Amino acid sequence: MAKVAVLGAGSWGTALSIVLADNNHDVRLWTHREDQAEEINRTHKNARYLKEATIPSSLTAYSDLEKALDDVTAVVLVVPTKAIREVCQKVKQALTRKVTIIHATKGIDPDSLKRVSEMIQEEMPQEQYEDVVVLSGPSHAEEVGLRQPTTVTVSSHTIAEAEVAQDLFINENFRVYTNPDVVGVELGGALKNIIALGAGISDGLGYGDNAKSALITRGLAEIARLGTSMGANPLTFAGLTGVGDLIVTCTSQHSRNWRAGNMLGKGYALDEVLDHMGMVVEGVRTTNAAYKLSKQQQVEMPITEGIEQLLFHGAHPKDVVDQLMTRGRRHEMEDLADILGNQFSS
Ligand SMILES: NC(=O)C1=CN([C@@H]2O[C@H](COP(=O)(O)OP(=O)(O)OC[C@H]3O[C@@H](n4cnc5c(N)ncnc54)[C@H](OP(=O)(O)O)[C@@H]3O)[C@@H](O)[C@H]2O)C=CC1
Numbered sequence: 001m002a003k004v005a006v007l008g009a010g011s012w013g014t015a016l017s018i019v020l021a022d023n024n025h026d027v028r029l030w031t032h033r034e035d036q037a038e039e040i041n042r043t044h045k046n047a048r049y050l051k052e053a054t055i056p057s058s059l060t061a062y063s064d065l066e067k068a069l070d071d072v073t074a075v076v077l078v079v080p081t082k083a084i085r086e087v088c089q090k091v092k093q094a095l096t097r098k099v100t101i102i103h104a105t106k107g108i109d110p111d112s113l114k115r116v117s118e119m120i121q122e123e124m125p126q127e128q129y130e131d132v133v134v135l136s137g138p139s140h141a142e143e144v145g146l147r148q149p150t151t152v153t154v155s156s157h158t159i160a161e162a163e164v165a166q167d168l169f170i171n172e173n174f175r176v177y178t179n180p181d182v183v184g185v186e187l188g189g190a191l192k193n194i195i196a197l198g199a200g201i202s203d204g205l206g207y208g209d210n211a212k213s214a215l216i217t218r219g220l221a222e223i224a225r226l227g228t229s230m231g232a233n234p235l236t237f238a239g240l241t242g243v244g245d246l247i248v249t250c251t252s253q254h255s256r257n258w259r260a261g262n263m264l265g266k267g268y269a270l271d272e273v274l275d276h277m278g279m280v281v282e283g284v285r286t287t288n289a290a291y292k293l294s295k296q297q298q299v300e301m302p303i304t305e306g307i308e309q310l311l312f313h314g315a316h317p318k319d320v321v322d323q324l325m326t327r328g329r330r331h332e333m334e335d336l337a338d339i340l341g342n343q344f345s346s
């Protein structure tokens with residue numbers, strides 16, 4: 001049994017806490033809201049973020065970070081990307097021993113263009129942690145909270161630390177693989193949110209399965225293109241944190257990114273959509289980050305560019321689709337041709 005603090009009591013932090021509590025760990029779920037900690041401890045429910053799930057009574061919620069972190073050996077960071085630096089600053093002050101840091105956040109910071117693990121490494125002194133492990137994959141909190149079969153991947157530069165995370169989380173409902181490709185695992189999880197917004201927009205416009213399938217596969221092509229330019233292994237994008245997470249997020253009404261896209265496709269303004277959601281829609285800020293990265297890395301990301309135009313520059317959803325459909329002719333496997341040499345070019 002390990003002492004583990006989970007920081008962030010939204011839907012994903014709560015669901016991951018349930019997995020850890022089911023594995024008989026001493027789980028401390030930290031929220032920055034005192035009333036929420038009190039509600040979770042009294043009712044064993046998180047009514048706002050994960051209402052269907054029952055939280056094991058062995059789990060304790062804290063609003064005092066020092067108490068939550070007292071003597072833990074692992075810290076699981078599950079706040080939205082935009083809160084990562086702020087929360088790391090607080091953790092840095094409160095930690096009393098060296099820990100394994102695991103993060104399950106899916107985003108890229110549009111200001112620094114850093115991945116979440118890079119931001120954690122920038123904010124935390126290296127002597128406070130063994131390594132930063134990324135946990136990612138196709139995993140809606142709503143299903144994990146009900147203990148439905150789910151698979152994820154954990155990745156870190158040191159395999160032993162990924163295995164620490166694997167040991168903490170794995171059980172008969174929650175299967176955990178390891179993967180050494182931190183860049184690919186992290187980028188796959190973050191970038192699929194952009195494509196999920198696109199899938200929602202397409203559905204909101206009334207387009208069908210053909211359009212969504214096109215978005216998923218051509219989205220995968222541009223994720224892999226940016227990912228490999230940043231050092232990822234292209235094979236990672238064929239796995240759980242690439243294709244797997246694209247499928248689950250682009251085809252499910254659990255997805256906040258899909259739901260937000262759906263409202264955009266129906267004509268709602270971005271502000272209205274975000275007010276209505278009341279939960280994080282990571283794809284919005286990550287679209288802007290990926291758009292900037294595509295320029296920096298000089299890789300083509302037409303879907304991301306279209307969604308950037310729609311979200312931040314007033315483009316109409318239908319015009320974005322028309323633009324994507326009428327781009328210059330291409331070889332479908334252009335990227336593969338680049339990787340494998342000229343045998344694919346005409
Ligand atoms: N939900 C899911 O199924 C999955 C989510 N993820 C990822 O997990 C991350 C977290 O998402 P999720 O839990 O769903 O988000 P939610 O919107 O459900 O919850 C976010 C939580 O973070 C808290 N929070 C926000 N800012 C801060 C801060 N500065 N300090 C402390 N707490 C803060 C919020 O508190 P408050 O109530 O005060 O706003 C809320 O409790 C995202 O990157 C998401 O992509 C990954 C896989 C699955």
Ligand SMILES: O=C(CO)COP(=O)(O)O
Binds near residue numbers: 245
């Ligand atoms: O990442 C997720 C599932 O793997 C959750 O996606 P949303 O943030 O769109 O709900």
